[in-house]
Amino acid sequence: MSAVMTTPDPGQVYEFTAEVPQGQVIRYDLAALCSALNINDPTRIAVETDGLRRAMITVYPSNPLAQVRAVTREDLVMDRHGRIVIGVYHNGRPVKKRLFDPSTGSAQRHLVFGTTGAGKSRVVHLELAAEKINGFVSWLADLKFGQSVPEAEEHVDWPVRTQEGAVLMTMAAVAVAQDRMRRYAAAGRSAFVLGVDPLLNVTLDEANRALERGAPYRDLMTHLIKELGRTGRSVGVGVRLSAQAAHLEELGGSDTLRAMLKEGEVTLLRWSGSMMRQLVADGLLPAGEQLMPIPKTLAPRELRSQFDPAADDDDDAPGTQGMGYLLSGPRPTAMMRHLRVGSIAPLAGKDPEILALYGPGEPARLEELSAEADGENIGLIAYHLRHDPVAFQALCDQFREIYQQKPGHGGGGQHAGGAVDDGPEESADRPRKVLVEDRVRAVLAAADAPMSADEVLAAVNSDGGKQVSGGTVRNKLSALVDSGAAVQPGRGLYAPVR
Ligand SMILES: Nc1ncnc2c1ncn2[C@@H]1O[C@H](COP(=O)(O)OP(=O)(O)O)[C@@H](O)[C@H]1O
Ligand SMILES: [Mg+2]
Known part of the structure; x- marks a missing residue:
């Protein structure tokens, strides 16, 4: 990697650009960079990359954001x-x-x-x-x-x-x-x-x-x-x-x-x-x-003697x-x-x-809704009761009771606007059916090389179970990556964590 100082500004801010040879992608290690520049307060450095070969490194004399002005209207x-x-x-x-x-x-x-x-x-x-x-x-x-x-x-x-x-x-x-x-x-x-x-x-x-x-x-x-x-x-x-x-x-x-x-x-x-x-x-x-x-504070990280009496002053940072x-x-x-x-x-x-x-004055208020929406929705009823604490609380209590009486505490209940996705949690107290997630896991586990989402989709749809959509499979793959059950060894590729 080569580094060039573009705007020397003695005593003030230093700016460097760095680039790696064509065909490589720039990566950096912040701690190593701080070490190379002999800086013990990492918040004095800013690094931005173009996502490819180049990076710009800005070194400030102290954290430039230590003080900011108040917001105005x-x-x-x-x-x-x-x-x-x-x-x-x-x-x-x-x-x-x-x-x-x-x-x-x-x-x-x-x-x-x-x-x-x-x-x-x-x-x-x-x-x-x-x-x-x-x-x-x-x-x-x-x-x-x-x-x-x-x-x-x-x-x-x-x-x-x-x-x-x-x-x-x-x-x-x-x-x-x-x-x-x-x-x-x-x-x-x-x-x-x-x-x-x-x-x-x-x-x-x-x-x-x-x-x-x-x-x-x-x-x-x-x-x-x-x-x-x-x-x-x-x-x-x-x-x-x-x-x-x-x-x-x-x-x-x-x-x-x-x-x-x-x-x-x-x-x-x-x-x-x-x-x-x-x-x-x-x-x-x-x-x-x-x-x-x-960091939580801008206290510089310095090694001090374990017996230094001044070592407790960090609260002021x-x-x-x-x-x-x-x-x-x-x-x-x-x-x-x-x-x-x-x-x-x-x-x-x-x-x-x-x-x-x-500032002074009332906040903006909601428009008049059409009568059909207004009459039946419990949320909108609550809205109209919002300035009446007693009635509002009574409605909340009523809502809680109704909700608690529902089987599975509302999982799959009648919410405004449609059905709830079938998540693993919701099926915990029902007979366990085979979830799409399990089928995706099984496909990944059986493969001997990382698979693309389309390959996983094809394999899931040929496992004898219900046909599923590409979107569903992709969601499940992302969820598996999120939960640490799968990894993405390359762009668009998935593999199980064994
Ligand atoms: N933008 C800010 N301007 C001034 N003080 C701030 C600002 N952000 C946070 N603080 C200070 O930090 C404290 C915690 O902020 P707060 O917004 O309550 O954090 P969070 O909601 O994340 O727990 C505030 O009480 C205030 O003293
Ligand atoms: Mg808060």
Whole structure:
């Protein structure tokens, strides 16, 4: 590999380009690079590759994102491409995120991942404030009992704090999307046009609480979110999930989020566990690309004597909250930081700076729905009761009872909009039938070389069982890769883990 310094800037920033010979793909080892450059704070280095032969290495005198300015209401006004400014990249350029795509009329799906304290809820504030400023109808489930984003409550059209509330809210959103589809079809309109109906966005903060194993309405929520992702986009109904998860499997099974990940706006804040490997496996990060891990604080890593009395002072180091990567942006591997939202130090009550960001006035409200949608959907009934806490709670209680009485707690129940996918969990207490997943596994296990998805499909369809589609087989293959039961030894090839 050869390296050339292109913009020497003594004492300040150094920029290098590196390239490998034609026919090779550039790979790098961050730790080795830091070692070669004699740098003990890896967050001072930024590496970006073109995915082929070239890399650009930027070395800063100190982490360029240690301080960022506060967000302003002007940052949050959508430009003509539907984008707002949410942060800065390490090189000082603005990070723009799409809230709406005017060219296709598409509502967006947002995913924000990060471990506890990484800054997910502040991202939610920033984006909910942007929604209010831009006239969106915002629905918000704060699944930490309203503790995560308390300032948002009066600035959204519908806040809920409970699992039941979140389910009813998501049902209502699906019903709104279906109602819009019907109305638009009747009007001969094929795309969502801003200004007729408002954009509606459902945000689930701590979505993992609704989607993880053991969550009370996991199957139903998984189904509803899939449904919303599928039907909402073209009718102005979007969804935002903020979650801590080490693995997509924890979020309702990997299929749920796969499509959202592929087409959504994905932000990765400080992460833990195997999230990165997962994102590579899902094709979100090209293989070979690396993201500089985000440390918890910017304390330099220095070896100090075990007996050095100053060794306990690390608590004072600046934190890294809000630092992350906008994976769906044009520069997925460039470290960025969200603009400051409110006080970094904890406050006893609601944060006045965050309240000011939302600004005065009422948030936008939902359009009038057609009578047929409104009358029968329990989610929409809940919507109309949202300002009456007693009646709303009674409805939630009633919903919980009905749900608990259903066999299998609603797995395969009558949800809005169709049947639930047959997952392995759901068949646990029924006579076990042969699942497509098992058939795919059997085919892989019997092969003596890695197989393409088409080869697996052909083999599955000739095993004497029910015929299945290519899409199903591909989903199952991805799920096997996700769960670690299979690997992809080459592009489009699958092999079992023996
Ligand atoms: N963009 C930000 N601006 C200012 N402070 C932030 C920002 N992001 C995070 N923080 C600080 O970090 C803390 C944790 O952030 P939070 O959004 O609650 O994390 P999470 O929801 O991921 O657990 C906040 O209370 C705040 O002190
Ligand atoms: Mg939070």
